[in-house]
Amino acid sequence: MFSRDNWKEIFETIQKNKLRTFLTGFSVALGIFIFVTLFGMGNGLNNTFMKFFGSDATNIFRIYPSQTTLPYGGYKAKRRIEFYNEDVEEIVKEFGPLIQYISPRISRGASVSYKNKSDNYGTEGVGPSMQFAEKTIMMKGRYLNANDIRDRTKFAVIGRMVEKDIFEGTDALGEYIDISGSAFKVIGVFQDDGGDNEERTIFIPYTTRQLIEGNNNKLDQIVLGFNQAIGYNGAMKFDKKLNAFLRNKKTINPDDPRGVRIQNVAENLKENQQVASVLKIIISGIAFAVIISGVLGISNIMVFVIKERTKEIGIRKALGATPKMITGTILLESVFITTIFGFVGLILGIVVLNFINGKSLEEDYFITNPEINSGTAIFVTILLIVCGALAAFIPARKAARIKPIVALRDE
Amino acid sequence: MGSNSLHVLKGIDFSVEEGELVAIMGSSGSGKSTLLNILGMLDELDEGTYDLDGVPIKDLNETKAANYRNKFLGFVFQSFNLINYKSAMENVALPLYYQRVGRKERQEKALKYLEQVGLKEWAGHLPSELSGGQKQRVAIARALAAEPKVLLADEPTGALDSKTSYEVMDLIQKINDAGNTILIVTHEPDIADMCKRIVHLKDGVILEDKKVNQVRAAQYV
Numbered sequence: 239m240f241s242r243d244n245w246k247e248i249f250e251t252i253q254k255n256k257l258r259t260f261l262t263g264f265s266v267a268l269g270i271f272i273f274v275t276l277f278g279m280g281n282g283l284n285n286t287f288m289k290f291f292g293s294d295a296t297n298i299f300r301i302y303p304s305q306t307t308l309p310y311g312g313y314k315a316k317r318r319i320e321f322y323n324e325d326v327e328e329i330v331k332e333f334g335p336l337i338q339y340i341s342p343r344i345s346r347g348a349s350v351s352y353k354n355k356s357d358n359y360g361t362e363g364v365g366p367s368m369q370f371a372e373k374t375i376m377m378k379g380r381y382l383n384a385n386d387i388r389d390r391t392k393f394a395v396i397g398r399m400v401e402k403d404i405f406e407g408t409d410a411l412g413e414y415i416d417i418s419g420s421a422f423k424v425i426g427v428f429q430d431d432g433g434d435n436e437e438r439t440i441f442i443p444y445t446t447r448q449l450i451e452g453n454n455n456k457l458d459q460i461v462l463g464f465n466q467a468i469g470y471n472g473a474m475k476f477d478k479k480l481n482a483f484l485r486n487k488k489t490i491n492p493d494d495p496r497g498v499r500i501q502n503v504a505e506n507l508k509e510n511q512q513v514a515s516v517l518k519i520i521i522s523g524i525a526f527a528v529i530i531s532g533v534l535g536i537s538n539i540m541v542f543v544i545k546e547r548t549k550e551i552g553i554r555k556a557l558g559a560t561p562k563m564i565t566g567t568i569l570l571e572s573v574f575i576t577t578i579f580g581f582v583g584l585i586l587g588i589v590v591l592n593f594i595n596g597k598s599l600e601e602d603y604f605i606t607n608p609e610i611n612s613g614t615a616i617f618v619t620i621l622l623i624v625c626g627a628l629a630a631f632i633p634a635r636k637a638a639r640i641k642p643i644v645a646l647r648d649e
Numbered sequence: 650m651g652s653n654s655l656h657v658l659k660g661i662d663f664s665v666e667e668g669e670l671v672a673i674m675g676s677s678g679s680g681k682s683t684l685l686n687i688l689g690m691l692d693e694l695d696e697g698t699y700d701l702d703g704v705p706i707k708d709l710n711e712t713k714a715a716n717y718r719n720k721f722l723g724f725v726f727q728s729f730n731l732i733n734y735k736s737a738m739e740n741v742a743l744p745l746y747y748q749r750v751g752r753k754e755r756q757e758k759a760l761k762y763l764e765q766v767g768l769k770e771w772a773g774h775l776p777s778e779l780s781g782g783q784k785q786r787v788a789i790a791r792a793l794a795a796e797p798k799v800l801l802a803d804e805p806t807g808a809l810d811s812k813t814s815y816e817v818m819d820l821i822q823k824i825n826d827a828g829n830t831i832l833i834v835t836h837e838p839d840i841a842d843m844c845k846r847i848v849h850l851k852d853g854v855i856l857e858d859k860k861v862n863q864v865r866a867a868q869y870v
């Protein structure tokens with residue numbers, strides 16, 4: 239069955255029926271190609287999702303004050319709640335063992351310039367602990383420390399993109415930049431996995447920001463990292479207790495949907511993972527549908543091809559071919575074609591995935607590192623080859639069994 | 650196919666000895682091709698018996714049937730039945746492929762038989778590039794190439810001019826001289842006269858079965 243002569247006969251048949259070979263091969267290659275690219279894109283989407291929600295620490299509460307909507311304790315509704323420096327100290331005093339780190343945060347947009355280059359960036363007045371919450375990675379210099387907070391230093395830690403934009407490749411360390419009219423010394427440059435936008439941020443001591451804004455002690459937000467040992471359930475309990483503590487302290491109606499809000503990343507994380515897994519299921523479903531339609535397409539073509547060859551099969555039988563020889567040859571032929579074209583589709587798909595991989599894809603279409611693991615790709619290719627072979631085998635066996643005279647009559 | 654059956658042959662009782670050269674004649678639709686197809690194991694009989702080389706041919710398994718078709722029987726079809734994507738030589742070599750003859754030998758033999766039917770120069774051409782007569786000669790060469798003990802030819806000279814017809818008959822007579830058994834369907838009396846026995850069919854029965862004095866085709870070539 240696998241003799242050289244047999245292969246020669248098969249190659250000849252393939253060569254002399256180029257259109258037929260092409261049609262079959264094309265549908266196989268296309269099926270695999272679409273599967274690989276689609277699956278890869280899906281994975282890329284998932285990667286973006288995980289990266290977007292996974293780049294900051296996962297044990298974080300972000301605590302925001304806002305306007306009340308209900309009157310309470312002698313206060314009218316629509317009262318603006320404010321956080322102050324001492325609130326942070328009291329939270330630590332109350333919940334100390336549950337807290338890994340805590341940092342105030344005051345966000346302001348600012349026009350930043352160095353020499354004659356200037357641009358607008360977000361500045362964050364923060365404490366030293368913010369480095370853990372944001373998972374900031376120092377490239378050079380240092381982050382803000384406790385002395386900076388105490389002494390209200392005019393020091394700035396700038397993102398990689400800020401350095402790239404306004405320093406144009408020269409070293410920013412030790413240089414002075416102008417942030418909305420005040421000169422700050424650059425003491426560090428950082429990078430962040432969260433992408434370019436997070437690297438367009440400037441961190442300064444929150445006390446310095448308060449000094450600039452009329453020596454007040456107001457805070458925008460408090461970022462708190464809870465002790466991971468308390469687990470998911472512990473975090474949920476802590477969330478509730480902290481909420482009640484703050485409402486009591488600020489005299490806010492416990493039933494007020496606003497007033498104070500705690501955004502719990504642990505909770506988000508769980509939701510995000512659910513969304514991600516739904517995304518995965520949808521992608522797998524689509525990919526599966528593509529494979530099914532690919533298999534159907536191949537089967538269709540095979541049935542057509544063999545129908546077209548009925549007369550030829552009759553001639554071959556009249557000349558002394560056994561049904562086994564006929565089905566064997568057709569089977570080898572189709573396996574050969576599907577294998578070659580299947581791998582062509584596979585390679586093309588992988589090439590395309592690698593080719594389109596890039597920053598613009600990531601930023602415009604939210605697709606990061608589109609990829610397919612080689613196991614899945616090869617499994618699907620083999621699946622298609624097996625299905626192609628089966629799709630050829632069944633009608634071929636049927637055709638090889640009919641009487642030669644009946645096959646010969648076929649036009 | 651089996652749903653409405655048609656009685657084509659109605660009581661054919663005859664036997665052919667080894668080495669005979671039989672012409673089957675009869676009007677169109679009388680069942681000549683049907684008979685030949687059954688003898689060539691391309692079709693199956695519904696009733697009666699057919700013994701080939703002492704073996705009853707009925708419900709034979711496919712591998713055995715293929716073996717008979719391949720080694721024992723050579724068939725020339727009324728409508729040629731060449732494989733359209735194979736060259737003349739490849740068509741002629743095909744039965745040898747199923748006899749598991751090596752590639753080189755196959756090609757040599759195919760060329761030899763194409764030469765005998767006068768088509769050596771056309772060996773590389775596709776059937777679509779050949780005339781009707783040329784196709785018929787390729788079909789004859791293909792049947793001969795397998796060197797079958799029994800050659801069945803359905804109007805082998807039907808598409809040929811008289812000169813080529815005689816050349817083909819000369820070839821057939823020579824093969825018969827070598828001891829092969831041959832049955833030919835023909836409408837032409839002069840072709841029938843070149844055989845050793847003529848069987849006349851009419852509406853599926855034998856009208857006449859007579860031995861004749863063979864006219865040698867060589868004298869006309």
Ligand SMILES: Nc1ncnc2c1ncn2[C@@H]1O[C@H](COP(=O)(O)OP(=O)(O)OP(=O)(O)O)[C@@H](O)[C@H]1O
Nearest residue numbers: 647655657675676677678679680681682683684727
């Ligand atoms: N596939 C078929 N289905 C039904 N009837 C058929 C079929 N083939 C042939 N017949 C019938 O069988 C009868 C004999 O046909 P056959 O082909 O044997 O004739 P023939 O003697 O070879 O004629 P010709 O000289 O025209 O070739 C005809 O009446 C024809 O109608």
Ligand SMILES: [Mg+2]
Nearest residue numbers: 681682727803
């Ligand atoms: Mg006929």
